[in-house]
Amino acid sequence: MSYNNILSTTNSGITTITINRPSKLNALNKETIQELHEAFKAADQDAATKVIIVTGSGEKAFVAGADISEFANFSVENGGKLAAKGQELLFDFVENLKTPVIAAVNGFALGGGLELAMACHFRVASDNAKMGLPEVSLGVIPGYGGTQRLPQLVGKGRAMEMVMTAGMIDAATAKDYGLVNHVTTLEELMPLAEKLAGKIMRNSSVAIGKAIKAINANYKDGKNGYKVEIKQFGKCFGTEDFKEGTTAFLEKRKANFPGK
Known part of the structure; x- marks a missing residue:
């Protein structure tokens, strides 16, 4: 299948899905969310795919957030529909896939980007990664599951602080918090994710x-x-x-x- 905003390749049992909007720091817009849904669904239904890895193109960002220009003028009703549709199509969908999904966080994972990473079954990060939920600095809150998954992963107090301050944490802090499982260099990020995928694939x-x-x-x-x-x-x-x-x-x- 051909996509405008993502790349999907399968090799030796691993499907790698790459968000590919480098000029926008891989920000999520409606089209990208729809394409990700289709790619994840296809991989989950593919008997040859045993593990899915999702990452961002380039060295700067996994996903630097949502595309704010798409919803800056939304009404209350439209805002609610945006969150509901996004959770259904992508974030809840990924969490509930039967195929294991590893997020390989390369660089910024902010807002919807961190929410996507948290929807995956576990996360590894490059040492240049920065993570946060800055939505309150825009007068809104995380709407793609962030207020629910972040406290599950790091605890209520830390989640409250991260959301309220709209600040970013580095990869070492994310590992200390339990938000990511492993931290490595940018060069070794995908090899590490693939190594973990290999261990998973030995099992049923x-x-x-x-x-x-x-x-x-x-x-x-x-x-x-x-x-x-x-x-x-x-x-x-x-x-x-x-x-x-x-x-x-x-x-x-x-x-x-x-x-x-």
Whole structure:
């Protein structure tokens, strides 16, 4: 599929989605959000894709925020619709994919950019990365899940401070906060993400998808995460991956998971 604002390539089980608007520091506009939705959906449905990595083009920015020019004149109703549609199309959508998604944060991840990174299943960052939610400096609040996911990841107090001050934190602080899992040089960022993807791909993709569902359930209102875990655990016993994994263990050999 051809895109105007992103690039999507698949190699050795890894689909890499790159936001490619360098002149706008990869800012998210409506078209880019729609294209990202389509690319993530295609990758999740592709049996050849075991892990998705999302990153930004260039060395300056992962995503430097939303394209403010698109909504500067919105009404109350339009603003609400913007947030609802964006969460449905991209941010909630990514969080709930069965395929693992790694955010490789290269440079600025601000506003919608940080919200996209937080919607991914985990994050790695380059040592030049800067992260923040500056929305209150524009008279608005994060609207793509930022007020919910940030406190889940860094705690309520730190999230309150980050949102209220509209400030940025560096990669080392983000790692200290638990916002990112690993920090490395810009040159080693993608190799690190691919190395982690390789470790993931050794395991059952079916089981990983069920683990994602169980972990996410703990953060959803009205969901009992323990009950979801029990249900997903039970479902694993009916999969070919379970049969292969247990058989390989008993036969003292490496498992060759069929992904079914």
